[in-house]
Amino acid sequence: MGRISYIDNMQEWRSEFSFFIPVKIRFSETDMFGHVNNVSPFIYFEEARIEFLKASGLFDNQSDAAMPIVADLQCDYHKQIYFNENLTLYVKVDHVGNTSLDVHYMALNEDEHLCLTGRGRMVYINPETGKPAPLSDSIKERLADNIERKKPTS
């Protein structure tokens, strides 16, 4: 595998994750090539993203006038995944902009081998106009906390 555009330094990038969920692979998520289908990692990314937003108090947050939508998603397949494997899927916020944030993903198998990396941008929009809406200060604070937490203590 070559360089991945969203990872400058793999060692550093990997060390910045702290939030994770376990992923149980479902049989229906395999395909006739005998491994986990290429579509399935995006199911896992979605599950991990939602759990992360919930844990950060940013899912189902009705008090905010803006709702997040997924603007793009990408996944790099580093290692084939098989039915009996248990994955640990890590999530972090990589960057917070004015109306959007970048979420990064990493899946390790039980031997801590890198199976998947990925990222995707979420944009906050005004549900009535459909236009991008600035992130509220409370959202920014919660996300800043998260970014802060992930820095290695030195």
Add this chain to the structure above:
Amino acid sequence: MGRISYIDNMQEWRSEFSFFIPVKIRFSETDMFGHVNNVSPFIYFEEARIEFLKASGLFDNQSDAAMPIVADLQCDYHKQIYFNENLTLYVKVDHVGNTSLDVHYMALNEDEHLCLTGRGRMVYINPETGKPAPLSDSIKERLADNIERKKPTS
């Protein structure tokens, strides 16, 4: 395969279908056993049921106070299905009750071999109370038309 509870006479039962949709099998609907996953037929049943309801003017029918929900579903697997096959999925209304109807399904492959049979009951409920609601006369008429049409002309 033994007797199937919802089919008295296979020849007759099979001849009563007229509505159908083509089903294109998606690669992600296969599994590591190399065939179409056992869950996938229910995806196809759902697609066929909705197309049938649309064609009968019974989907997104806002003027009626009752909405249909699926009460049960079943599928018999007669023949393994593989990725490259093209299925024809037939749907018919088998029986119309006071608050529910029974929908039957049959999938044939390109050689007209029987791959799947199935059925499921849909119940009309009052969206506000969640209780079963009588089928309106207009719905009953549309369904009666459908049952009428499927009888062999002799």
Add this chain to the structure above:
Amino acid sequence: MGRISYIDNMQEWRSEFSFFIPVKIRFSETDMFGHVNNVSPFIYFEEARIEFLKASGLFDNQSDAAMPIVADLQCDYHKQIYFNENLTLYVKVDHVGNTSLDVHYMALNEDEHLCLTGRGRMVYINPETGKPAPLSDSIKERLADNIERKKPTS
């Protein structure tokens, strides 16, 4: 809901389960009606069935000349299921025949309300001929153990 053909006495039927798995609902398993899609329970049944077979030493059992395939599946929807719910999915072997077994399913939500019941027959076939093959004595013993265990101790 009316009588369910595979349940004689609900109280008794329900008490006979002991094996279960937790089911985490994935966001992609919901649909535009706002609840868990009608197809998704069959994903959960499959996952539970495989975990049950693994726990019974009957999955990936290469020493036996017969492999199990799903002959039919059915599901009764007792209560709508939503994204945030955690289900407990129970599995039991209801009946062991000469070449097949009947597997029953039950899903409860966190309030122990019945959400789903279901069943399906698995047939053991000879992989070379595709014909039904008698269950080996070792499989029958393992399954008999399971059926024995589920009986209430009195």
Add this chain to the structure above:
Amino acid sequence: MGRISYIDNMQEWRSEFSFFIPVKIRFSETDMFGHVNNVSPFIYFEEARIEFLKASGLFDNQSDAAMPIVADLQCDYHKQIYFNENLTLYVKVDHVGNTSLDVHYMALNEDEHLCLTGRGRMVYINPETGKPAPLSDSIKERLADNIERKKPTS
């Protein structure tokens, strides 16, 4: 939406597609947000990619010692997609390397509005060693034909 890394000139990029498949959205591919789930486009990309490879004689090509695997995938969501929409999904080969090729995707709705763009790299590997394997001349020729064809005749 900002600039997309894999599209230099949208007008030109868009004009280079010629191969396409129709995509019928399945009800189970929607989610509780009322639209097509963010995972589903990758199902459609996979279907389109396989149809494209088949049409180019590059799927199930047993004579070649190398098999293609997906190295990465990405999708940009330009416009929400709903259940009743019919998509046209375009595929093209953007670049052919020594051991890999880059496949691009574009989905338009019935009004020819851009709903999705995407790309992904496929790497040919030696199935025995798992290492990247050079594309055979016959594969390169077939792909070159495809790239040639897509150039606007002027």
